[in-house]
Amino acid sequence: KQNLPPEPWRLPIIGHMHHLIGSLPHHGLRDLARKYGPLMHLQLGELSTIIISDPRWAKEVLTTHDIAFADRPVVLTTEIVAYQNTDVVWSPYGDYWRQLRKLMTLELMSVKKVKSFHYIREDECYNLVKTLRQSAGSPVNLSQMIFDTIARIVCRTSFGKGCKDQEEFIDIVKELFHLTGGFDVADVFPSKKIIHTLTGKRQKLESIHKRLDKILSDVITQHPGQHKESNEVESLLDVLLRLQASGEFMLTTKNVKAVTLDMFGGGTDTSSATLEWAVSELIRNPRVLKKAQTELREALKGKERFEEADIQDLDYLKLVVRETLRMHLPLPLLFPRECREACKLGGYDIPVGTKLMVNGWAINRDPQYWANPDSFVPERFRDNPTNVLGSEFEYLPFGAGRRMCPAAVLGIANVEVPLAHMLYYFDWELPNGAKGDDLDMVELFGASVQRKNELYVVMKPHKFAN
Ligand code: HEM
Numbered sequence: 001k002q003n004l005p006p007e008p009w010r011l012p013i014i015g016h017m018h019h020l021i022g023s024l025p026h027h028g029l030r031d032l033a034r035k036y037g038p039l040m041h042l043q044l045g046e047l048s049t050i051i052i053s054d055p056r057w058a059k060e061v062l063t064t065h066d067i068a069f070a071d072r073p074v075v076l077t078t079e080i081v082a083y084q085n086t087d088v089v090w091s092p093y094g095d096y097w098r099q100l101r102k103l104m105t106l107e108l109m110s111v112k113k114v115k116s117f118h119y120i121r122e123d124e125c126y127n128l129v130k131t132l133r134q135s136a137g138s139p140v141n142l143s144q145m146i147f148d149t150i151a152r153i154v155c156r157t158s159f160g161k162g163c164k165d166q167e168e169f170i171d172i173v174k175e176l177f178h179l180t181g182g183f184d185v186a187d188v189f190p191s192k193k194i195i196h197t198l199t200g201k202r203q204k205l206e207s208i209h210k211r212l213d214k215i216l217s218d219v220i221t222q223h224p225g226q227h228k229e230s231n232e233v234e235s236l237l238d239v240l241l242r243l244q245a246s247g248e249f250m251l252t253t254k255n256v257k258a259v260t261l262d263m264f265g266g267g268t269d270t271s272s273a274t275l276e277w278a279v280s281e282l283i284r285n286p287r288v289l290k291k292a293q294t295e296l297r298e299a300l301k302g303k304e305r306f307e308e309a310d311i312q313d314l315d316y317l318k319l320v321v322r323e324t325l326r327m328h329l330p331l332p333l334l335f336p337r338e339c340r341e342a343c344k345l346g347g348y349d350i351p352v353g354t355k356l357m358v359n360g361w362a363i364n365r366d367p368q369y370w371a372n373p374d375s376f377v378p379e380r381f382r383d384n385p386t387n388v389l390g391s392e393f394e395y396l397p398f399g400a401g402r403r404m405c406p407a408a409v410l411g412i413a414n415v416e417v418p419l420a421h422m423l424y425y426f427d428w429e430l431p432n433g434a435k436g437d438d439l440d441m442v443e444l445f446g447a448s449v450q451r452k453n454e455l456y457v458v459m460k461p462h463k464f465a466n
Contacts (some may be wrong), residue, residue, distance in 0.1 A: 181446025
């Protein structure tokens with residue numbers, strides 16, 4: 001009897017899922033929204049879901065009704081991996097989440113804290129430069145190198161030098177992304193828990209969780225005070241352990257582990273996908289590539305080794321990253337939300353338990369708000385006050401409202417700094433004399449949206465005029 005938003009025709013049991021077969025979820029949902037409107041209802045298996053596809057409705061659900069939609073749905077994967085959803089991303093809205101969120105914003109992700117890790121980014125980016133120099137002139141798998149560089153930055157930021165199993169940890173995280181990425185039928189039939197057991201996914205997740213937990217336990221046991229001995233900045237784990245010991249925040253060791261895992265879950269795939277897309281777009285747009293390289297090389301004047309502070313005022317580099325995030329949201333549907341208080345949207349009923357997806361990708365490419373939305377034009381941001389959050393919600397790379405990403409500053413730094421290194425030290429070419437237009441831009445919907453085909457590039461060390 002409820003008056004739900006418009007929806008397409010449905011089938012028994014699967015509801016509207018057949019409408020999404022054969023296309024990437026964010027593309028399929030955008031196409032359906034063109035027919036059924038920017039506020040649309042879909043029955044996805046057992047899940048009653050509303051899909052938002054324009055800035056006006058995004059503003060409505062992420063500000064006016066933000067509290068009503070401040071919960072996350074329960075998903076088996078995160079229940080197992082994220083310590084019964086006690087991390088920041090997946091914990092239900094309430095006092096515990098509020099405490100974690102405060103801790104994240106004030107202690108872990110403050111601008112000052114993010115800046116304090118500059119030496120880690122500089123170090124790891126220079127290691128990337130050294131590796132690329134060794135393969136100078138030959139095609140390198142840049143997708144893989146980018147992921148490894150970001151993962152090492154995240155690892156050192158999180159653990160300091162204290163993780164002897166760093167490479168193993170990164171491999172397990174990769175395995176986890178691989179296993180949990182993409183669409184899983186079992187997630188839309190949450191009452192049929194048996195599906196996960198029959199497909200073997202539950203067992204695989206439990207095994208991954210056990211291995212991650214073992215490494216985290218080892219790091220925590222070895223950790224206290226380590227940064228003081230090595231003269232390093234307090235790592236994120238150091239901060240969590242200090243706050244736990246002081247009693248300032250009520251945290252169990254499991255909670256500490258869950259929050260630590262958010263750094264990897266939230267911070268690795270998102271930044272590496274953005275970086276991969278930035279390089280791809282620059283290769284396809286030689287004018288923009290040249291402009292970005294010229295800006296850097298003129299500013300750094302042949303400097304042998306540069307620091308983050310040297311590039312912080314470079315406008316064009318920032319515009320390139322902003323434009324990449326407009327066209328290639330790593331999380332095109334943000335993270336899902338769940339309705340915790342019945343409400344009305346545009347006169348329609350939204351019952352408790354309804355899932356919410358905001359198609360940020362469709363919004364970021366909406367021709368009503370963006371001229372030539374499918375063209376890569378960083379200059380469009382030059383006179384546009386839009387920062388990470390669009391003034392009219394037309395730009396949502398980090399979501400919005402209470403559950404907006406708390407780590408935009410870190411996420412952007414982890415993209416800008418490696419990109420600046422690659423732009424400054426190397427001239428880029430595609431293998432076998434291919435031209436930019438030859439580079440495919442096919443997407444793969446996984447833990448975040450990445451290139452389907454790995455990116456191979458020939459990096460030629462730039463000859464600086466003395
Ligand atoms: C380019 C990089 C990144 C992008 C594009 C990104 C994007 C997002 C988006 C779209 C959301 C969902 C917001 C919503 O529901 O409205 C989110 C949430 C979140 N992100 Fe990020 N993120 C990035 C980097 C990071 C990093 C580096 C970390 C951690 C160190 C992180 C931690 C989180 C957490 C903890 C949440 C959940 C917040 C909550 O539920 O209260 N993210 N992010």
